[in-house]
Every structure is written in C-alpha cells, then in structure tokens.
Amino acid sequence: MAALHESPLSRESLIFSSVFSLSAATHTTPTPLSTPDLGSIEPGQSFGGVFGSNQPSQQQSAAQRQVRRNLAWSSATRFLGQFALEDAMKGRPTELRGMPSDVRDAMEFLLMGGGCPLPESNEESLVDWYTNEALRRFVVDISPELTTKWRADFDEHSTWHILIYTTSKLVQAHRHLAQPLKDILLPIISRPSRRADDAIEALTTLPIISRFNRELRAAFVQAVDAGRFAEYLEHLLVDTGRKLFSIEGRGNENGEGPELSREEKQKIRERLTTLLRGIGSIGLGGDKSTWVVGAAMAKLLDNFVDSRHMKVDWYTRNSVVRTLKHWVKEGYMRYFQEIMACLEVESESGPQPSSIPPASLQRCQEIAINRLGRARVADLFDFIVRWDGSLGAIRDLKEYITLPGARVHLTHSFSRQLSRRLLHAGATTSDILDVYVYIIKAFNELDPKGVLLDRVARPIRRYLKDRDDTARIIVVSLLKDVDEIIADEKTGRLDIGGNVSKQIALEMKYPSAHALQEQDYDLDWGNMDWTPDPIDAEPEYKRSKSSDVIASLLTLYDREDFITELKDILGEYLLKYEDSDFEKEQRLVELFKVRLGEDKMQACEVMLHDVLESKRINRDINASINRENVRLGSELNAQILSSYFWPPLREDAFRVPQPVHALQQRYAAGFEGIKDMRRLQWYPALGQVEVELQLQDREWRGDCHPWQASVVYAFDESISSISGLENDPGRSTTPSRTVEELKIMLQMDEQLVCNALQFWTAHRVLVEVSPGIYEVQETLPADGGSSGDKAGGSGKSASRTAPPLHTETGAHVSAVKSQEDRLMENVDIYRHFIVGMLTNQGAMPVAKILMMLKMTMPGGFPFGMEEVRTLLGRLVEERKVVGQGDIYSVSKG
Amino acid sequence: MKVTIKRWNAVAAWRWDMPEDDVCGICRNPYDSTCSKCKYPGDQCPLLMGDCNHSFHMHCIYAWVQQEASQERCPMCRQGM
Numbered sequence: 001m002a003a004l005h006e007s008p009l010s011r012e013s014l015i016f017s018s019v020f021s022l023s024a025a026t027h028t029t030p031t032p033l034s035t036p037d038l039g040s041i042e043p044g045q046s047f048g049g050v051f052g053s054n055q056p057s058q059q060q061s062a063a064q065r066q067v068r069r070n071l072a073w074s075s076a077t078r079f080l081g082q083f084a085l086e087d088a089m090k091g092r093p094t095e096l097r098g099m100p101s102d103v104r105d106a107m108e109f110l111l112m113g114g115g116c117p118l119p120e121s122n123e124e125s126l127v128d129w130y131t132n133e134a135l136r137r138f139v140v141d142i143s144p145e146l147t148t149k150w151r152a153d154f155d156e157h158s159t160w161h162i163l164i165y166t167t168s169k170l171v172q173a174h175r176h177l178a179q180p181l182k183d184i185l186l187p188i189i190s191r192p193s194r195r196a197d198d199a200i201e202a203l204t205t206l207p208i209i210s211r212f213n214r215e216l217r218a219a220f221v222q223a224v225d226a227g228r229f230a231e232y233l234e235h236l237l238v239d240t241g242r243k244l245f246s247i248e249g250r251g252n253e254n255g256e257g258p259e260l261s262r263e264e265k266q267k268i269r270e271r272l273t274t275l276l277r278g279i280g281s282i283g284l285g286g287d288k289s290t291w292v293v294g295a296a297m298a299k300l301l302d303n304f305v306d307s308r309h310m311k312v313d314w315y316t317r318n319s320v321v322r323t324l325k326h327w328v329k330e331g332y333m334r335y336f337q338e339i340m341a342c343l344e345v346e347s348e349s350g351p352q353p354s355s356i357p358p359a360s361l362q363r364c365q366e367i368a369i370n371r372l373g374r375a376r377v378a379d380l381f382d383f384i385v386r387w388d389g390s391l392g393a394i395r396d397l398k399e400y401i402t403l404p405g406a407r408v409h410l411t412h413s414f415s416r417q418l419s420r421r422l423l424h425a426g427a428t429t430s431d432i433l434d435v436y437v438y439i440i441k442a443f444n445e446l447d448p449k450g451v452l453l454d455r456v457a458r459p460i461r462r463y464l465k466d467r468d469d470t471a472r473i474i475v476v477s478l479l480k481d482v483d484e485i486i487a488d489e490k491t492g493r494l495d496i497g498g499n500v501s502k503q504i505a506l507e508m509k510y511p512s513a514h515a516l517q518e519q520d521y522d523l524d525w526g527n528m529d530w531t532p533d534p535i536d537a538e539p540e541y542k543r544s545k546s547s548d549v550i551a552s553l554l555t556l557y558d559r560e561d562f563i564t565e566l567k568d569i570l571g572e573y574l575l576k577y578e579d580s581d582f583e584k585e586q587r588l589v590e591l592f593k594v595r596l597g598e599d600k601m602q603a604c605e606v607m608l609h610d611v612l613e614s615k616r617i618n619r620d621i622n623a624s625i626n627r628e629n630v631r632l633g634s635e636l637n638a639q640i641l642s643s644y645f646w647p648p649l650r651e652d653a654f655r656v657p658q659p660v661h662a663l664q665q666r667y668a669a670g671f672e673g674i675k676d677m678r679r680l681q682w683y684p685a686l687g688q689v690e691v692e693l694q695l696q697d698r699e700w701r702g703d704c705h706p707w708q709a710s711v712v713y714a715f716d717e718s719i720s721s722i723s724g725l726e727n728d729p730g731r732s733t734t735p736s737r738t739v740e741e742l743k744i745m746l747q748m749d750e751q752l753v754c755n756a757l758q759f760w761t762a763h764r765v766l767v768e769v770s771p772g773i774y775e776v777q778e779t780l781p782a783d784g785g786s787s788g789d790k791a792g793g794s795g796k797s798a799s800r801t802a803p804p805l806h807t808e809t810g811a812h813v814s815a816v817k818s819q820e821d822r823l824m825e826n827v828d829i830y831r832h833f834i835v836g837m838l839t840n841q842g843a844m845p846v847a848k849i850l851m852m853l854k855m856t857m858p859g860g861f862p863f864g865m866e867e868v869r870t871l872l873g874r875l876v877e878e879r880k881v882v883g884q885g886d887i888y889s890v891s892k893g
Numbered sequence: 894m895k896v897t898i899k900r901w902n903a904v905a906a907w908r909w910d911m912p913e914d915d916v917c918g919i920c921r922n923p924y925d926s927t928c929s930k931c932k933y934p935g936d937q938c939p940l941l942m943g944d945c946n947h948s949f950h951m952h953c954i955y956a957w958v959q960q961e962a963s964q965e966r967c968p969m970c971r972q973g974m
C-alpha cells in the first residue's frame with residue numbers, strides 16, 4: 001500500500017499521456033482515504049443499506065448522489081488500485097479474494113446502480129477508470145523494460161529470444177491486468193439474476209473485454225516497436241519454415257547445418273506454435289500479423305523455389321512441378337494453416353477447419369508454379385543452349401505457360417535474353433544456327449503448337465538473314481558429315497567447327513522424329529494429344545512451318561537465294577571429293593527437292609548426274625586409250641561437266657605438263673568420238689594430281705593442286721632441255737628457276753606460281769637458293785632436317801582429309817578465290833581490332849587473338865592461325881606490335 | 894629429280910558444237926540446257942539439225958512436227974524438215 005502511494009504520479013502521468021491518448025478525458029489516481037468531500041458516511045460503512053433498500057428521491061438527488069459516488073469511488077478505486085502489478089509479475093500472490101462487502105457494494109453502486117456515470121456528464125465509469133489504471137500500470141511497470149530491450153541492437157539470432165521474451169512478458173502482463181476486470185468487475189456487471197443465459201452474459205461483457213484488450217494492445221504495440229516486431233516475426237516464420245522444409249541457406253551454406261532430424265523439427269514447431277499462441281492471446285495476432293504472415297509465406301515460397309528441392313532435374317529430366325504442387329498442398333498450406341490457427345486464438349471460434357478450400361489450394365499452387373516458371377524463364381537461354389540435358393527445365397515450364405500472362409512474359413523475357421546474349425557481333429553464325437536448332441527443338445517440347453516458337457524465332461531469323469554467311473553455313477552443315485565434325489572437335493580443329501553448325505549436321509543425320517509426323521496433325525482424330533490451338537495463335541498461323549528444323553532453316557531465304565547458294569557449294573563439294581559416291585549429296589538434293597520444289601533443283605540434279613556419269617565415261621575412254629598405249633605411266637580422269645548448270649568456275653589457264661596435255665587431247669578425242677557434236681573445254685586449275693618425286697636421297701609421293709604439279713614438273717630432269725632455257729651445265733640435273741621464268745614457261749599467273757613454290761618449299765622439295773630463285777633439294781641437309789619429310793612427304797593422304805595445315809601456310813589458294821580476297825578486304829578492320837585489343841588487354845598468344853577475332857568480328861572470322869600470324873607479321877614489320885615466341889603485345893617504342 | 898604423274902584428275906566441260914549463246918528456236922533455252930521437258934542435258938536431250946541447218950532440241954522439234962499446223966516445216970525458215 002505504502003509503496004503505491006509513493007509513486008511520483010505527476011511524472012507517470014506525463015509519460016503516460018505522452019504515449020497514449022487517454023480513453024477518458026481525465027484520470028484520477030485511486031482516491032486516498034483522506035479525500036475531504038466524503039460526506040456523512042463514515043469510512044467502512046456499508047453502502048448496502050443506502051443503495052439496496054431505499055432508493056434516493058429526486059429531491060435528494062444530485063448532491064447526495066455525488067457524495068455517495070465520491071465515497072464509493074474512493075473505496076472501489078482504492079481497492080482496485082492495491083492490486084500491485086509488479087508484485088504479481090514477480091509471482092507474488094495477489095489479494096483479490098476477501099473483498100470487503102462495502103467495497104463490493106461501492107462497486108455495484110458504481111457499475112450497476114445510481115453511481116453509473118450520468119448521461120451528458122463528465123463522470124468516469126469504473127471500468128474506464130480501471131482500464132486507464134491498467135494502462136498506466138503497464139506503462140510504468142512493464143513498458144520501460146521492454147522499450148529498452150527493443151531499442152537495443154540485436155542480430156538475427158536473438159530474434160527468437162526477443163520475441164519469446166516479449167510475448168511472455170506481455171502475456172503475463174495481460175493476464176494480471178485483465179484479472180481484476182474479469183474477476184471483480186465483470187462478475188458484478190453480469191451477475192444480476194435476470195441474466196437468462198450465457199449468451200446474454202457474453203453480450204454484456206464481451207464488448208467491455210474487447211475494448212479493454214484494444215486499449216492494452218495499443219500500449220503493447222507502442223512498447224515493442226511494432227515495425228520491428230513484425231519484421232522479426234516474419235523472419236522467424238520464414239526461418240522456421242526453411243528448417244521444417246529443409247530449405248538450405250542461400251549464400252551462407254556454411255551457416256546452416258545439416259538437415260534437422262524429425263525430433264528437432266518437432267521441437268522447433270512446438271516452440272513456434274507456443275510463441276504464436278502467445279502472440280494471438282495478447283491480441284497481436286490481428287490484421288497486422290496476417291499481413292506479416294502473408295509476407296513470410298511469400299518469402300518462404302521464393303526460398304523453396306530457389307532451393308535444391310526445385311533444382312532442374314538434369315538426370316531423369318522430369319518436371320519438378322509435381323513435387324512443387326505436392327509440397328504446396330501437404331507442406332506449405334498446412335504450415336500456413338497452423339500459423340493462422342495459433343494467431344487466431346483470440347477469436348475463440350474453436351478449432352480451425354482442417355481442410356483447405358480447393359479453390360485456395362489451386363490458387364496457391366498457381367502462384368507457386370508461376371514463381372517457378374519465372375525462375376526458369378529467367379535462365380531460359382542457358383537451358384536452351386544445354387538442350388537436351390535441360391529437358392527437365394523445359395518441362396517445368398509446360399504448366400506455367402497455361403497461366404495468364406505467362407506466355408507473353410516468356411516470349412518477352414526470352415527475346416531480351418536472345419538479343420543480349422546471342423544476336424550480337426561476337427557470336428558466330430554457326431553458333432547462332434546451333435542455338436536456333438536448340439530453340440526449335442526445345443520449344444517444340446514446350447509448346448507443340450509452335451506459337452511461342454514462332455514468336456521467339458522471328459528476331460533470330462531476321463538476324464540470320466542479315467548475315468552474309470548464313471546460307472552458306474546452312475548448306476555446308478547439311479552436307480557435312482556430323483561424325484567428321486565430332487572428330488574435328490576432338491582433335492581441336494576449331495577452324496572447321498567455326499563454319500559449320502554441328503546441330504544442323506546432326507539434324508540432317510538424325511532428323512527429329514516429330515518432323516515426320518507433322519502432316520495433318522490436327523486432323524488426326526485418333527490423336528489423343530490433340531489440344532485446341534492456343535488463344536494467342538494468329539489466324540494465318542501454320543504450325544508445321546516452324547517446328548521442323550530443316551524447313552525452318554530453308555525458309556530463312558527466298559528459295560532462289562538458297563538454291564544459288566546450294567549450287568555453289570554443291571559444285572565445290574562435288575569437285576573436291578571426286579572419289580566419293582556422293583551418297584550424302586544425293587540425299588541432300590532429294591531433301592531439297594521435297595522442300596523447295598523439284599523444278600528448282602534441276603541444276604543440282606544435273607551436277608550430281610554429271611559427276612556420276614563421269615565415272616562411267618572415264619572408264620570407257622581410258623579403256624580405249626590404254627588399249628592403244630599402255631606404256632603411259634599416268635592415268636587421266638576427268639569430271640565432265642554440263643557447264644550450263646554449274647556455278648562459274650575458276651578459269652585460270654596454264655600449261656599442264658606435256659604428257660598430261662597429250663593425254664587430255666586423246667581424252668577429248670575419245671569423248672568427242674562417243675558424244676556426237678560435242679566439244680570439251682578443260683579447266684586446268686581444277687582437279688587434283690597425285691605425283692611421285694624421285695630425289696637423290698628420298699622419294700616424295702602425295703596429292704597436290706594441278707598448278708603445283710605443273711610447277712614441280714618444270715623442275716623435272718628431263719625438262720631442262722625441252723624448255724630451251726639456259727642452265728648452268730654443271731648443275732644440269734638440278735635446274736634453277738626464277739618466278740619470272742616459270743611464269744613464262746607455264747603461262748601461269750604469278751599468284752599460282754608463288755603458291756606452288758611455297759608449297760614445294762614447305763615440303764622441302766624445292767629450296768629458295770637466293771631471293772626468287774628456286775632449285776630442287778636433291779638431298780636433305782643432315783643437320784636439323786625434320787625427319788618427317790624423309791619418310792615420304794605427306795604420303796598418300798586420304799582424299800577427304802585436307803593436307804596438314806602448315807603445308808599450305810601463308811599461300812592458301814582454294815578453288816574459290818574469295819577466301820583470301822576477304823581477308824584482304826577486311827584487313828584494316830582486323831588490324832585495328834588486334835592493335836586495340838592488345839593495347840587494352842595486354843599481351844596475348846596467337847590462339848587467343850584468333851578466338852577473339854572469331855567471337856567479335858561481324859560475320860565471323862573465317863580464317864585460321866596462319867592468317868592471324870600473317871596479320872601479326874605485318875604489324876610487327878610496321879613496329880606496331882612485338883612478338884615473343886607465340887605471344888604478341890603492343891610495341892612500347 | 895624425276896617427276897612422275899601417277900594420276901591427274903582433271904575437270905572439263907562439254908558444249909554442243911554450236912555458236913555460243915545460241916538458243917533453241919522453239920523453247921528458247923540455250924542448246925547446252927535442256928528442252929522444257931527434260932531433266933538432264935546431253936545424251937538424254939540431244940540436238941537435231943534440219944536440212945536447213947537450223948538446230949533444235951530433239952524433243953522440241955518432234956513436238957513441233959507433231960502439230961498439224963507445222964506442216965512438218967522448220968519453224969525458223971519454213972523449209973521442209
């Protein structure tokens with residue numbers, strides 16, 4: 001008692017009113033015994049007589065009632081005020097029982113009798129007084145401690161602690177503060193015998209309790225920093241969910257231990273439900289916490305989708321959507337229900353229904369699928385380029401794209417990824433084509449109707465059309481044997497891979513199964529997979545066009561453009577690989593006939609027919625030539641072309657070796673004998689020659705170009721006299737020849753002469769004895785000679801494999817001149833790029849420079865290491881670049 | 894050094910022994926091409942020269958001659974074939 005009266009009331013009131021808006025206009029502390037206006041009634045006298053028996057008359061009214069009220073007020077507040085919260089909180093028993101009867105009478109008078117506040121007066125009700133008193137007590141005794149705790153900084157790990165501490169403090173405070181209300185005041189209010197049943201009691205008391213709780217809750221919220229409380233609660237809900245569902249930590253894997261045992265999970269769960277029930281019971285589980293729970297659940301869902309549970313299935317390549325839906329139903333939703341059930345204890349509407357409405361389950365699963373779908377879409381490009389290992393990821397998207405807005409999101413997002421990561425100068429055309437093939441296949445799986453593919457393919461197709469080498473690479477890839485590409489990859493011959501799309505070659509060899517079932521898919525009534533066209537299908541939309549890989553590629557251009565390209569490349573192939581039976585080429589021509597129309601393919605068919613027919617003609621003519629002259633050591637075969645149908649060919653003319661010339665004349669005569677009214681015209685630079693060179697210490701045998709054969713033949717020991725050119729008599733068996741002499745002698749362009757000289761020098765057959773003068777290297781010097789050539793040069797190389805790269809170094813001349821021309825055309829760009837790169841990035845090996853050129857040059861860099869070395873060599877000469885071994889850097893001087 | 898050419902794979906083109914750039918008077922295709930019905934030139938679509946020295950794809954002139962209006966005359970010079 002004494003302690004109570006010592007409280008510095010003015011200060012308390014100040015704190016109190018600074019924090020709360022008081023529910024009553026004024027609040028008085030319990031009236032002390034010495035209050036002067038007590039009237040005639042002695043302290044301790046029962047109010048019972050006054051109140052119970054004789055009702056005061058109207059005349060007595062005001063003044064007397066006021067006296068009584070003051071007296072009763074003093075008695076009641078004094079009694080209620082002695083309830084010492086602090087003691088109660090410390091576990092000391094409170095002295096609520098044994099309420100003196102006069103106090104009871106005073107309370108009845110104030111609550112139910114004439115002491116009730118008069119209408120339109122400023123009189124305070126006892127309940128209001130007690131409510132304010134409880135608030136005051138809370139603010140004075142409990143709040144400061146909590147406020148201090150919440151002002152302190154604490155890390156995530158003390159979240160549990162602070163929440164449990166706070167909640168239990170508040171639960172205790174609430175219980176003790178509410179106790180006098182419930183135990184003393186409410187029984188008086190609801191006691192009168194006229195109460196008919198519990199329902200009426202509830203009607204009278206419930207509003208009082210809830211108003212009291214509301215007031216108290218406002219004080220609680222103020223004390224604990226509601227914002228942070230919500231934040232911590234959210235964190236706790238997420239964290240507990242992660243533990244219960246074994247969602248590993250993101251970014252701090254080492255912070256999270258191994259998966260918890262069943263018992264540990266049960267413990268955590270119980271701890272959480274206890275806490276939440278506490279929160280619910282003190283009324284903090286209202287609207288605000290619903291919002292907090294919502295935020296936590298959203299985060300938990302995100303966490304789950306990003307967790308190992310929802311990793312792409314790279315092994316069995318199945319969708320994880322089924323797992324996700326199961327988790328939402330059996331894990332996520334149950335967790336959510338449990339949380340809400342705990343928080344809603346206050347409503348006391350009994351146990352929550354345990355079944356989730358199907359509609360909200362479905363909605364929730366859709367949200368989850370949407371979240372997963374967006375995660376997959378964000379990485380879609382990576383999945384596409386890893387097709388078909390990524391089949392599982394694509395399957396994960398199948399249900400997603402049935403959700404509203406998903407298809408648009410997918411196409412937009414993927415188009416952005418494409419333009420950022422693929423459709424730029426750094427990607428080679430064959431890379432883009434490879435990815436395009438992946439896209440066609442993956443999107444066929446995703447959306448068999450092809451509408452999405454149609455959308456995302458448009459920018460790729462537009463981009464591919466703008467690249468010069470697209471048609472060429474497509475046709476080359478269709479012709480190329482995929483096994484050869486794979487072999488090249490293994491041996492690291494990237495030069496070839498750069499100009500060929502492996503995926504197209506694969507598709508040619510192993511066509512996608514669906515391409516065959518394409519026709520009249522929709523009309524197949526027995527087809528159980530039939531689904532209606534998607535709503536975003538445009539009216540003129542035709543699925544079959546884009547889903548077939550080969551068809552997609554062939555429709556990139558006008559048919560005519562493609563056929564022109566095909567003619568050029570096919571021509572080159574047919575002339576290059578003359579020993580082949582051209583099975584693949586025939587298959588390709590058949591394929592193009594089906595796709596592009598038979599009428600357009602006449603030229604290609606004639607070309608194929610020519611090379612096959614030539615074999616027969618060769619047999620016939622050679623049979624007759626050999627019959628008349630068997631002693632010729634060499635054999636002449638010819639490809640007889642129907643020139644009208646072939647692409648323009650190299651027409652470089654030069655003199656072929658005399659015996660060959662004689663053979664050609666005989667051959668032509670033979671041909672014209674069989675084929676009436678027809679003439680033959682030779683293309684000296686085309687074809688291939690197998691030569692055998694007998695040198696003093698070795699023999700060289702191998703294939704070469706006709707001009708190379710002609711040049712080496714000019715060094716034959718029998719030629720020096722025939723040529724009529726003067727030679728040093730002492731060196732008659734090893735004639736020396738200048739470039740000029742060879743040009744005149746062979747009527748050959750300087751470019752071809754030089755190429756041949758370099759070829760033979762590289763093979764160590766010829767040697768440049770002084771600038772521009774060449775001789776036969778009859779014997780290899782003993783010192784430092786590479787033993788490789790001694791074994792017989794390149795030997796009999798298979799006709800399909802090109803000679804080793806270094807043998808044609810620096811003087812690469814193909815049947816098509818444009819390659820070298822292109823290097824020269826763009827030489828300034830390349831040089832500029834190389835100098836810029838070396839300036840910015842420091843020294844680099846040739847291989848790296850080549851790779852960067854290939855990645856960065858618009859239209860690719862269709863050259864190899866040698867061309868890069870040539871470019872670097874010139875830069876070194878100009879002192880712009882210095883080389884050390886294979887590493888080049890910018891010249892500092 | 895002794896050079897032996899073991900094998901020489903050459904490339905040649907055939908043409909009809911006709912003035913270059915001349916076309917069949919009926920189908921207007923070059924002689925080195927085919928008539929409008931054939932796929933392969935040469936043996937499968939030969940040329941035929943009339944007494945008047947005008948030449949046509951064989952299939953072209955056959956088709957022409959079979960028309961009654963042609964009266965079996967050369968479409969170029971109206972001489973009898």
Ligand SMILES: [Zn+2]
Pocket residue numbers: 917918919920921922927928929949950953
């Ligand atoms: Zn004709």
Ligand SMILES: [Zn+2]
Pocket residue numbers: 927928929930931937938939950951952953
């Ligand atoms: Zn014909």
Ligand SMILES: [Zn+2]
Pocket residue numbers: 943945946947967968969970971972
């Ligand atoms: Zn005529």
